[in-house]
Amino acid sequence: MTMEYTKNEVLEFVKEEDISFIFLEFVDILGSSRTVTIMPSEMERAIEYGIAFDGSAIEGFYGDNIHSDLFLKPSLNTLTLLPWRPDQGKAIKFFCFVVDKDGKAVSTDSRRILLDAINKAKEKKLSFSFGSEYEFYLFPLKEDGTRASFPIDRAGYMSPTPYDKGDQIRREICLMLEDLAITPEASHHEEGPGQNEIDFTYSDAMRSADNSRSFCLAVQTVAERNGLWAEFSPKPLENEPGNGLHINISVKGEGDNLLSYLIGGILKYVKEMTLFFNPTEESYKRLGRCKAPKYISFSYGNRSQLIRIPAAKGKYVRAELRSPDSTANVYIAYALLIYAAIEGIEEKIEAKENVDYNLLSSTTNLDRSLLLPLSLEEAKEEARKSEFLKRVLPSDVLDYYLN
Numbered sequence: 001m002t003m004e005y006t007k008n009e010v011l012e013f014v015k016e017e018d019i020s021f022i023f024l025e026f027v028d029i030l031g032s033s034r035t036v037t038i039m040p041s042e043m044e045r046a047i048e049y050g051i052a053f054d055g056s057a058i059e060g061f062y063g064d065n066i067h068s069d070l071f072l073k074p075s076l077n078t079l080t081l082l083p084w085r086p087d088q089g090k091a092i093k094f095f096c097f098v099v100d101k102d103g104k105a106v107s108t109d110s111r112r113i114l115l116d117a118i119n120k121a122k123e124k125k126l127s128f129s130f131g132s133e134y135e136f137y138l139f140p141l142k143e144d145g146t147r148a149s150f151p152i153d154r155a156g157y158m159s160p161t162p163y164d165k166g167d168q169i170r171r172e173i174c175l176m177l178e179d180l181a182i183t184p185e186a187s188h189h190e191e192g193p194g195q196n197e198i199d200f201t202y203s204d205a206m207r208s209a210d211n212s213r214s215f216c217l218a219v220q221t222v223a224e225r226n227g228l229w230a231e232f233s234p235k236p237l238e239n240e241p242g243n244g245l246h247i248n249i250s251v252k253g254e255g256d257n258l259l260s261y262l263i264g265g266i267l268k269y270v271k272e273m274t275l276f277f278n279p280t281e282e283s284y285k286r287l288g289r290c291k292a293p294k295y296i297s298f299s300y301g302n303r304s305q306l307i308r309i310p311a312a313k314g315k316y317v318r319a320e321l322r323s324p325d326s327t328a329n330v331y332i333a334y335a336l337l338i339y340a341a342i343e344g345i346e347e348k349i350e351a352k353e354n355v356d357y358n359l360l361s362s363t364t365n366l367d368r369s370l371l372l373p374l375s376l377e378e379a380k381e382e383a384r385k386s387e388f389l390k391r392v393l394p395s396d397v398l399d400y401y402l403n
Contacts, residue, residue, distance in 0.1 A: 005076040007047050013079070013092075014040050020089025023082065024051060024072045025213070026096045027110045029060020029400055030279070031329030033213050035093075036072065046074055050099060060108045060400050061098070070106060072096040078210060083179035084221055095210050107394035110331035111206070117335035117392070118205050121342060126253040128338055131202030131318075132212045133246040134326055136219060137231040138166050138194045147229035151194020151237070164189040166196045169226055173198055176218045182211050191290065192241040202248060202318075205334050212330045232326040234278070235285040242286030245326045248310075249337055250318040253345070263298055263307055263319050263351040265344020266337060270296055270306065270323070272386035273336045274372055275379040275401055277324035284375050286325060293322050296370045298351055306372070307351075323372060332397070339392040 005013075014022070022043055025035045038051055045051070050071030055061035062068045074094035082091040098109040105112045121128060139147040153165035161167045166189060174184040183201040190197045200215060202208060216232065223230035235242040251258045270277075278284065288294030291304060298307040298319075308320050324333055343349070373379035380402055383389055389398055 003077055003079070005079055007044070007076070010047065010076050010079060011044060014043055017081070017090055017092075019092050021091040022046075023091060023093035024074055024096050025093055026072055026098055027213065027329065027331065028058050029108050029110065029329065029397065030327075031110060031213075031331065032059070033217060034058060046072070047076070050103075055098075055106075060397070061106065069101055071099050071101070071103075073099055073103075075111075080180055080214070083176055095213075107396045108400070110329055111209075113394065113397065114206055114209060114331040114335045117338040121338055124253070124342055124346070126251060126258075126342065126345065128205050128334075128341065129202050129250045129252075129318075130205050130208035130334055131200070131248040132208065132215075132330060133197060133199050133244070133248070134212070134215065134219075134232065135190055135195060135197050135241075135243040135245075136326075137192065137236045137243065138169060138196060138223060139229040139231060139236075141224065141227050141229045147231060151192075152228065153189075154193045155189050156193075157189065157191045159189045166194065169222060169228065170196055170198055172222045172226075173219055176222060177215065180214050180218060182214060182218075190241065192237065195241060195243070202250075205338065209331045209334055216326070234280065234283045234325040234327060238285075241290035242292055243326060244286070244292060244322060245324045245328060245330070247321045247324055247333065247337065248318045249321065249341070250315075251341060251345070255345070257348075257350075258345055259309075259317065259319060260351050261345040261348055262341040263309075263344070264349030265340040265342070265347075266307065266319070266321065267296055267298065267352055268344065268349055269336075269340045269386075269388050270321075271373060271382045272388055273333075273340065273383075274323070275376075275383040276332050276336055277321075277328050278373075278379060279329075279376075279401065280327045281376050283325050283327060284373075284379075287323065287372060287374075291322075294372050294374070296352075296372060332393075336389075336392065340388070343388075 022038050023035050050073045052069050052071050054068050055070035056068035074096050078095040080093050098106045138152045155163040170187040177184045185199045187198040219230045251262050286292045293306040297305045299305040300309045
């Protein structure tokens with residue numbers, strides 16, 4: 001459960017724990033993490049006024065060098081003790097919102113976009129939980145700091161040691177996640193050579209998105225310590241499985257069939273949202289291959305579908321969206337899924353008929369309208385004509401992704 005800290009409690013923690021460094025983390029419009037480090041003496045100022053940075057130097061923020069000052073305001077409930085600097089003095093970090101000089105929210109702040117969606121759901125008496133499943137490859141790290149062309153092993157799905165060369169790395173990552181107050185659930189070798197997956201527990205939307213950023217940083221940190229390169233890109237190896245970011249989502253609220261309506265809303269708008277789930281040219285080299293979906297469909301358990309309902313009971317019942325990859329800004333992706341789900345629930349949009357055969361190998365001629373966009377340009381065109389995206393996203397964000 002997320003702790004709620006007051007300003008005085010945070011300042012007291014910094015003093016009592018003898019904290020030496022404080023990392024303020026935020027993400028740019030593409031979802032990449034950015035940080036600034038402050039000293040303990042600046043913590044009170046950060047809480048009260050924010051810490052200034054040059055918005056013109058960050059993707060998606062102000063491009064005007066004359067009026068580029070923006071400020072980081074830490075979310076106090078995200079206080080986390082960092083485990084990887086024990087010899088240099090204790091360090092903590094906070095995730096931050098971005099505000100202008102008057103303390104007003106900045107429209108392209110990804111955490112703010114997600115918070116607005118969460119608040120909209122609260123107005124509708126709905127709450128959403130998310131869990132993300134990241135896949136990544138491990139490559140040897142070359143002396144020049146780049147990755148080798150071949151992965152660390154030739155193992156396959158759930159291969160054991162000694163064929164699985166990433167087993168010990170995943171253990172180290174899981175231990176670091178626990179130190180970061182993120183609960184790992186399972187880890188295993190994936191289908192591709194040198195490909196791995198670590199699943200961690202689901203939580204509310206904002207915490208889940210923050211955890212996703214911490215997870216990626218933990219993976220990259222442990223990999224580098226061991227002379228390896230962690231590769232999250234959608235298609236690292238042309239003839240091998242790509243890396244997905246499978247997003248699990250569940251909903252609580254009043255009424256029946258909420259999950260079905262949630263799926264219906266997502267299926268209705270998924271073409272328009274694909275630009276934000278798969279925002280790079282490389283993303284489209286993955287879709288439609290090696291279990292990555294390309295059709296707009298859903299099923300129970302079937303892994304060739306865009307959305308599947310995994311075999312689970314009780315609180316574990318959820319929908320899994322399988323098309324996104326790790327180039328997506330997870331804050332914006334979650335926000336869009338919440339908005340689509342709200343519309344599905346309000347309009348009682350029933351999920352389309354369950355498709356229970358392998359779409360990746362089927363020779364059945366399906367309606368082309370059921371295809372996801374097949375290229376970045378197609379995805380942009382779908383987003384460009386979307387009234388849904390215009391309703392739910394700040395125009396600055398939509399314009400950035402369309403250009």
